[in-house]
Amino acid sequence: MCGITKLPIQASFLLSTNKTLKDIKTEILLTFVSQLFDEYNKIKNNDYDEKKSVITVQTPEKNDIAIDTVVSELSLYCNENAITKEQLFKIFGNANLNKQSFIIAKQYEPLGVYYEKLSTLLKNYIPNGGLFMPEYLGLLLIHYYTVEAGQSFGKFPFIKDYNLNEILAVYGEVNINIKKELVEKHPSSRIWEHRTVFDTMEKVAIKIIKEYHTFQYKVNINRVSKTRKKK
Numbered sequence: 001m002c003g004i005t006k007l008p009i010q011a012s013f014l015l016s017t018n019k020t021l022k023d024i025k026t027e028i029l030l031t032f033v034s035q036l037f038d039e040y041n042k043i044k045n046n047d048y049d050e051k052k053s054v055i056t057v058q059t060p061e062k063n064d065i066a067i068d069t070v071v072s073e074l075s076l077y078c079n080e081n082a083i084t085k086e087q088l089f090k091i092f093g094n095a096n097l098n099k100q101s102f103i104i105a106k107q108y109e110p111l112g113v114y115y116e117k118l119s120t121l122l123k124n125y126i127p128n129g130g131l132f133m134p135e136y137l138g139l140l141l142i143h144y145y146t147v148e149a150g151q152s153f154g155k156f157p158f159i160k161d162y163n164l165n166e167i168l169a170v171y172g173e174v175n176i177n178i179k180k181e182l183v184e185k186h187p188s189s190r191i192w193e194h195r196t197v198f199d200t201m202e203k204v205a206i207k208i209i210k211e212y213h214t215f216q217y218k219v220n221i222n223r224v225s226k227t228r229k230k231k
Contacts, residue, residue, distance in 0.1 A: 013107035021110060021217060023155055027082045028114040029145060029212070030156065033138040034078035035085050037071050040135035044068075063170045070167045071135050074142075077158045088115060110217045117215050118208065125204045131197045136171055139164055140205035148206055149213040171198055 014020065092112055095105035105112075126132050143164050145151050153160040175198035182194045 009103060009106040010109055014110075022151075024110050025114055025212075025217075026145075026151065026153060026155070028111055028118065029141060030078045030082040030153075030159065031085060031088065031111075031115060032118045033141055034075055034082065036134040036138035036141075037075040037078070040071055040138070041075075043134070066167060066170065067135065070139070070164075074138075074159070074162065077156075081156060081158075083111060085115070088112060113217045114212075114215075118212060121208045121211055122204075125207055131200065133197055133201050136198070137201050137205055139168060139171075140202060141209060143168060144205050144209040145213075148209050151213065175199070 014024075088108065088111060091108050092105050094101045096102065142153075142159060142162075146153070175196055176191075178196050178198075179191045179194045183189055183191050
């Protein structure tokens, strides 16, 4: 008697939720960005205890308010419409409690793999002690996901239609002003010769998005799930 090939748990989960791996990949990017925004809020509240050298942009008060507003709006939407890091970690943390918890963890495996990939990329490009602007990196990841990777936030219309150009221009203006000050201190230099944390965040964001875009979680539809036989 021929054995019946079963869909892997992960594949059946995608079918049951009407999601593709691309949908999940986009969702996890927003989960990751939400965490970066949370880190920004910790900095603002003087409640940051990580080892990275984190900073926030210094701008006129009206621009500070604008940044806070954008981060707050995007963060709220991400938390309400994408799985949170806490939810994800709870699912995998409970994997060994019972059979049902194990199955759920296996279903969410693609989400965990994508989140782990983003975390690894961040650690690789901004090691502990590296200068870090979490909210700017988060904004850039959203921006470059469409601009560099050509991807869409179609299932997240608020993100898709959100205009980041104005807030990104605020960071760009501050960056230029810092470089002008550096040129004044070093008259023999040229403005383009000076690299700032803003430039670093842009470079890191592009690298992360390019690698994340090409990274794929593959579901083997021909693999039969293995279960232990009862003795």
